[in-house]
Structure formats: structure tokens, C-alpha cells
Amino acid sequence: MKNLTDRQTEILEFIQRTLRDSGVPPTRVDICAEFGFSSPNAAEGHLKAIAAKGYIELMRHSRGIRLLVEQDAPLTNQYELPLIGNIAAGQPIMAEENIEETVRIDPELFHPRADFLHRVSGHSMKEVGILDGDLVGIHYQPDADNGQIIAAAIYDRRSGREGITLKRYFRRGNKIRLESENSDPEYTTIEIDLVQQDEDSQEAAQFRIAGLYAGLIRRPR
């Protein structure tokens, strides 16, 4: 969360004080009176800035100011999942280096239970309602059944990292097929031959199953 300026902090504290003392948020005019402003627009500007930084929410009715910061310390709970972007070479998925963010969410919300989250990039799964930017819950599991949606970890030689992509998984013998859920022809099916991959690990697309798709969260904006 972005830092407030000194003035904005003073104003936020005044809102907290007013709320605590009177039970009602202040109006723009109240703020002007407190700080000696002669224009309600001074207060309006500060409120918008504080709201833009995420400390309060402005509702459009009188005294519509809602605090989004708790006065007391937030609860610590164990319902957190790491958000994993791509994976550094040689590192386990959950290595701290790979964690972009920690999201407070109950792993049991998903089925099967999620071990980590991944932010979807692109529209390859559009047809099953998984969109760019969505956070998907992934259940760590190194194999999958035919037709299941998996998080595929695909090695990229240029970056030396593994990128995670959602794909629908099919295997017949040693041939693996990773399909997108988007009829647009640009979303091609990836085909991998396990024998080839083993024999010539420099050459073919290196691939493994990072886990099973177990649900998603969408946070607009």
C-alpha cells in the first residue's frame, strides 16, 4: 500500500478520531473546520488521494467514508497461499524466490485443496471461463488423468526458468498432448514425446506437471 503524505496521515487520523468519538464519519466541511481550510474542495482532494491509496473507501452519500485500515493489528492466520509466477532453475516450486505475493485464502476452499496460486497470463483457457489475470489454485501433484486441466511447467531456455501455463492434459503411451481451451487458431496444441525428451534433454521442450487446476479467484482491476 502506497505511503500517505504527512497531511494525508493527519486527515486519516482525524477521520479515525471522529469515528471513534462520535460514531459518524466527518463531512468535507468538518475536515475544513478542523484544519482551517476555506474550501470544501481541499478536503475533497485529500479524501480522493487517500482513497486512491487504498486507506479509505468513499461511498457517494453523505459522510460516506469507510475505513479500510484496522486501528488494531490485523489477525495473523495460517490461511495463506503463495502466488507463484515462474520458477527459478533448480529450485523447488515453493522456494521463496518464486513467491510473488502471499494471498490470504483458505486452501480448503478449492478441490482438491490448493497448495499454491498462479496468475493466469493470456486467454488460452477462455472457453472454460479462465481469463487473463485470474488467480488459479493449484494442487501440487506430479501426474494427472486424461482431460484434466493442469499447471504445466515448461522450461524456457532463454530465461533459464520454468513458466507455468494452464493446459488440458492428454497422454497416450509416451505421447503427451497439451491443449488450450480457445478455438482461436493461434492457440496451438503442444505435443511432446516423452522418449525424445529423455534422450535429448537439450533439444525438446522440457515439461513437467506442476499440479492440478483446483479452482480460481478473480480480483477485478
Next chain:
Amino acid sequence: MKNLTDRQTEILEFIQRTLRDSGVPPTRVDICAEFGFSSPNAAEGHLKAIAAKGYIELMRHSRGIRLLVEQDAPLTNQYELPLIGNIAAGQPIMAEENIEETVRIDPELFHPRADFLHRVSGHSMKEVGILDGDLVGIHYQPDADNGQIIAAAIYDRRSGREGITLKRYFRRGNKIRLESENSDPEYTTIEIDLVQQDEDSQEAAQFRIAGLYAGLIRRPR
């Protein structure tokens, strides 16, 4: 302290609920809307009676209602959201009767913060990746901007309940348009004339905004 009448208790509870859910006390008009009064003076009378009995204090400015009784423990704790199906006649949204389930999730995960969840039924929002069975986070807010996705509470005369549906909201003057996000022709646009709705409440589709769409959770299976 003198006892409150049943009606006065209901109103006091509504004030407590509004404060808890939105952080701001209700206006007289809010109370009228909640209880179906047609005159703000009905609310005013109740407030004066409740104040005279010492349960609240009235300050003479907008929303100047201060609770003088302990606010009982919140129904939902910080990291839980109620899952609301449809709404029993005359009940506030958050009434226990309407809660199907409680889901452990951080309301701040969504933007704007979610006040309750709703399970999507049908495919009317398929084109924006909202599918049947998804749980959507709803931010309690009685109005919306054009083009926003809202949870519309539409009264069903047969069941006597309000059903919640996601729609894209447009308003021009007194005409409201509720659009689906599915090009299939079976998903028609609902049009409502506010004037008609007021004049002939038996006839026209009764409708209100239950809140803003604020994100979703998908739990497969």
C-alpha cells in the same frame, strides 16, 4: 432502561447492521426504504422514540445516530463471508435466514471489498468468464454506474422472495436496462421504468441493486 417495542427493536437492529456493514449510520430515507415506509416522518418518529428510551442518541446533523448500547458481536468475522441465495420477503440481505453457508475468505481479496457472496446460476454472464456455480463476491452498495456489473435483486411474486442475478447495469433517466453477457438470444435484456415501478408496484418487475460485482471464486465439482 425502558423496553423497546418490536418495531423499534427492528429499527435499532437495522441501524446496528447498517453501521456494521457500511460503517455509516442510515438516514431516515434509508430506514423507509428498508421497512417500506412512504414517509420519512415514520422513521423520524421511531428514532425519537428509541432515543427517548435511551438506546441511541440523535445528533442534529446528517446520519447523526449514535448507538448507546453495545453492538453485539458481528455475525461474520473478519475473514468469513456469508453466501446469500435468494432473499426472504421483508428481510434484510444479511439476515440469517438468507445465509446458505459461510465461506472463509478475506473480504479484502476483492475490489471493492466483498460484503457477501452469491452463487451464480445459469450462463447469462458467460462472455465475461462468469459461469454457472461460481461464487461471486458482492460489494454492498445500493447504486451503480453505467456499465458496471451488479447483483440485481428482483422480486418474484410466486415465491415471495427476491432472487439475485448478475446483470450489466445501464440507466438513462428513469429507464433502467439490465443486460446479460451472453450473445445467445435466450438471454434477453430486462428493461425497467422506475416511474411505472413506483406507481404500479403490483405490476412491473420490482427491482433493486443488491451490490456491485467485485470478483469471483470457482470451486470445481
Next chain:
DNA sequence: TACAGTAGTGTATGAACATACAGTATCACT
């Protein structure tokens, strides 16, 4: 029977409020 309390409708009005637009000035950063 009368009276006080409760529960409303209906109308009206002025003050309180949020908020938009048009400016000015300072400061840090590029």
C-alpha cells in the same frame, strides 16, 4: 370516556452535503 403511546401517510422547507470546474502555488524529478 379520555388520554397517552404507538404506528403510520403526506407535504414542505431550509440547511447540510458531495462534488464538479477553474484557478494558484510549491516541490521533486527527469
Next chain:
DNA sequence: AGTGATACTGTATGTTCATACACTACTGTA
């Protein structure tokens, strides 16, 4: 030298809000 963020003044407007007045109707009670 130019741009964006901050921190205001000043004015204006339309809506929201509290609240007063007048009136109906039901209920328990002294």
C-alpha cells in the same frame, strides 16, 4: 524546461437530509 503530485482558494449546483406541521388509526389503561 516540463511534468506530475501535492496542497490549497473560490464558486456553483443539485441532491440528500433532518425535521416541522397536519392528519388518521389502533391499543392499552386509568
